[in-house]
Amino acid sequence: MEELVERAIVVGVNLNKDTHFEYGLEELHNLAEALNVVVVGEVTQNLDRVNPAHYVGKGKVDEIKAFFEEAAANLVIFNDELSPSQIRNLEAALECKVIDRTMLILDIFARRAKSREAQMQVELAQLQYMLPRLVGLRASLGRQGGGTGGGFKNRGAGETKLELDRRKIEDQIAKLRNDLEHVKDQRETQRKQRRKNEIPVVSIVGYTNAGKSTVMNRLLAKTGQIEDKQVFEKDMLFATLETSVRQIRLPDQKEFLLTDTVGFVSKLPTHLVKAFRSTLEEARDADLLLHVVDVSNVEHRYMMDVTNETLQAVGVENVPTVEVFNKSDLAEVKYPHVNGDNIWISAKESAGLDELIEVISSHIFADYITCRLLIPYDRGDVVSYLNENASVQDSEYEEDGTMLKAELKQADYERYSEFVLDK
Incomplete structure (x- = not known):
């Protein structure tokens, strides 16, 4: 059977002249693309506050509907999280499937999750998001038969899940929380063992697609690590969700553990941040954070703010941090270059790795x-x-x-x- 190609109209509301509005919409396009959704049009509106019934104004709903029919679309994606009633009202008015940015991100995470822990974390976030939206989503599934890209193929958000009653979903949420608590205990035991071994931990954090996995892989290669220790890297949003831990041994016998965490994005769903809390806590217990930034992106300062806010939300504070401005080869900046705890590199070109190791060493081996x-x-x-x-x-x-x-x-x-x- 031929798979339905998702053709979407994206809708963005610019609230109170948000200076990052254009970038947020561009990011929404990229998120849709990550799920093989073809964006066929865009509708925007400037508002001081959202419409509680339809999010956008009534006239704009009519405009979206006309555009939707003209472009032969089969999906409308909103750039913000919608309330259950807004989804219901919009689907009734537009007579089509409506999803929001949160659903889009949750579906990407569901497809990218490889480890059992990541799968449980995503499923928990999906179920918590779905619970208050069961009525609207059920109607939507009846009309369209699925979510993005042919229908939420992964665990936790398929049509069968929505046929479950509220009680069963609540039971499943309780079970997932319990299972994740068990995994968290195991992770804490591993952390205690590391602390006992007195090996410093350096944790890589940053916005999605800033080049965190590339930085990790180049550091591994630089210190002679064998090929099978390399982590997955690809130029796309949320290429990796798993926490990777690798041991780095320097030529002078000094050692540290390098951990890589899930990347961030603006408007990261609250449920998802909470579900991934234990994974992100890897960064909280680190001796040093490497905050990897895509310096070639004009919005890189905003991305840094989003990363810092998300880290604070999971209790990662007062950890010494080195700002690693990556992709310097694509920006008009001098590299490799070090200025205190700021370093400009190009991981792709392996430029600046010696300097980066030196900066890391000056922090974690200061008491030698x-x-x-x-x-x-x-x-x-x-x-x-x-x-x-x-x-x-x-x-x-x-x-x-x-x-x-x-x-x-x-x-x-x-x-x-x-x-x-x-x-």
């Missing part, structure tokens, strides 16, 4: 101590450990034992302080 140690010959285990886990700059064989000049992390310095001669 350079000292001389005299280790008796019967403590070869200590020499072996330090050669493996510390930066040994010089070694000589003395009458009383092995003399090492080494750079040690605080914990190792304290552990082997009996052998320390001077700093």
Whole structure:
């Protein structure tokens, strides 16, 4: 059977002369494209406040309907989250399927989710979004038989889900919350183990498609990591939803863990932020954040604000941060270039990686101590450990034992302080 091609009219309301309105609409086009929806037209309106019944004014509803028929569309996408009554009223007036920005993002997340945890997080967000909208969505499914791109194919938002009664959906929400709590406990255990091992954690955050996965992959390649450690990267919105954790070992034996988190977007659905909270908390416990920014985008400052606001919403505060201005090759800026905790790089060209590693090291290895140690010959285990886990700059064989000049992390310095001669 031939799959229905979604042809959409997008509708945007510019409230109180929002300076980021045009960019928000462009982003909506990209979100639709991520689901293979063909955008065939656009309708906008300037308002001081939204119409509680139809979101847009009555005259604008008529304009959308005429345009919809003329363009042979089969879907209308609004650039904001609509209330249950607004969806019902609009579908009745337009006689077609209406979805909002939130549904669009939820469907993208549903299709991109690969791990069991990500799938549960997305399903929870979908069900919480759907619960108050059951009546409107049920009518919509009766008319169109699905969601975007042929119909919400993934878990949690298909036609069968909407045939469930409210109680069953509430039960499913409770079960998902419980399961996710269990996963969160496991994640916390892993975090405690990392802290016990005293390996610093560097977490990559940023707007979707800023190049976070590319930065991670280039750092892995730079430090000689094998190919199968690379993470998925693609030039599209929300290419990856999974949290990737990789161990980076520098030539001087220093190590840190690099984690990659889900990207952000403006008007990220509240339910989704809450559902992904435990994933985003990876950043909260980091020793350093790398805030990756697409400096070639004229709206990059706005993207930085959105990222910072979302991080604050999940309790990520007071973590030292390095601003990594990526895609400098596409912008008229000097790169590689470092100015304090700001660095301009091109991950795609692998330009600025040495400088980035240096900036990271200056933060997470600041407490390292350079000292001389005299280790008796019967403590070869200590020499072996330090050669493996510390930066040994010089070694000589003395009458009383092995003399090492080494750079040690605080914990190792304290552990082997009996052998320390001077700093």
